[in-house]
Amino acid sequence: MQLYQTNELKIYNSLSGRKETFRPINDGYVGMYVCGPTVYSNVHLGNVRTFMSFDMIYRYLKHLGYKVRYVRNITDAGHLENDADEGEDRIAKKARLEQLEPMEVVQRYTVDFHNILNKFNFLPPSIEPTATGHIIEQIEIIKDIIDNGFAYEINGSVYFDVLKFNESNNYGELSGRKIEDLIHNTRETAGQSDKKNPQDFALWKKAEPQHIMRWPSPWSDGFPGWHLECTAMSTKYLGEHFDIHGGGMDLKFPHHECEIAQNKAAKARSPVNYWMHANMLTLNGKKMAKSTGNNILPHEIFTGDNNILSKPFAPSVVRFFILQAHYRSILDFSNEALSASEKGFNRLMEAIHLIDELPVGTQTDFDIQDWVGSCYEAMNDDFNTPILIANLFEAAKHINLIKEGKEQISSENLELFKEKIHAFTFDVLGLVDTAIAEGNDHADKLSGVVELLINLRAEARANKDFATSDKIRDELAAMGVRLKDGKDGTTFTVG
Structure with missing residues (x-):
């Protein structure tokens, strides 16, 4: 039996404003789309x-046994400055400033994005489409x-008619905004004269002569709107109706609101069952953002x-720090908070290192099944990682008590305990044991040094x-590194 059949997962749905029991459209399968980066700078x-x-x-959905198709896009065109409909494309602007082709900018920062996520031990998405x-x-x-009457073309550009759409739909259903307030708070700005309404x-968009990134269309040589890109990519790979759409809280309006409107206008149905939004990370009490310079790489x-x-x-350690806060809460970044997280992370890793050395007793002094249930209860409550981590610290306390002979654990319960603490720490939270990682790093450095000596010996x-030549071979052998010459070159073994 798959774990999802015995675990009732609740997800906070931004669309309803409450936690809802997760019911996938197709039993055992989950389609999830997350808005990816606009690749014009370092993440x-x-x-x-x-x-x-x-x-x-x-990771948790996979742990429960769901087959997940996770789509996370790369925005490599069409995202204008200030998330607006006017101004310069962010990528094209960077290309102009650095005297590069736009796709050089895209490649540079896509590689950076992947490298950074790899360091944080992210799982790659199932599909990573580009705009x-x-x-x-x-x-x-x-x-x-x-064709459905919700958009109009003027001077080579095509605009979504928000007021027309709102006659039969609720534009603002996700963000809770009312069209009357949007009209009242919108002021006419330069470049909006082509639109019927500022909203x-x-x-x-028809490309201006100086605009580098352009494609032919029935209306003009131009480029797509930013909101449209995610609508196209999510529905192409997950269907017109899928389970989860996620992103940062700052995307709720207008980006995700516009996605819902576009889907309803094109296909007459709402595209997503569960909208999920992660909250912001602040630095010095202010939102971390590229545009303000208040950020750290x-x-x-x-x-x-x-x-x-x-x-x-x-x-x-940084990953542990971030997951110590619930994904929907604001988290402030500081030296003190990160230092405290490092101490907690090390304490947890030290306890996990001890688990293989624990003496086996005839009974178990704490309820392993109850502890396991508490871990699942935390994650099933809208992915409550702070409570899960508190349970892991509780486990660390018991490991130390068993090691000191103050508690006992039976062999059967020890195996379950070991399996679940590893699953929640490494598979679900995605943490990496830094001692093992550093050991691998040292092994890589040793390998590099030996390869250098092999090359010097060959010379x-x-x-x-x-x-x-003999001196290099003999002294390496004395240190436990044995060289073997073969027709394809020299190899080595350690030990």
């Missing part, structure tokens, strides 16, 4: 927090919206090259300097 820690929240959710790879699908959705948003944390922290911190042999 900062605030972005990482959002993606880490959904990595944890993905530029789905222009045709976006054009077809625009045609459907126009309307672009589905397709992950590599600055790992190296200690910053003016905020007293020392470098390992990726898994000595080529120069008929057999004394040096």
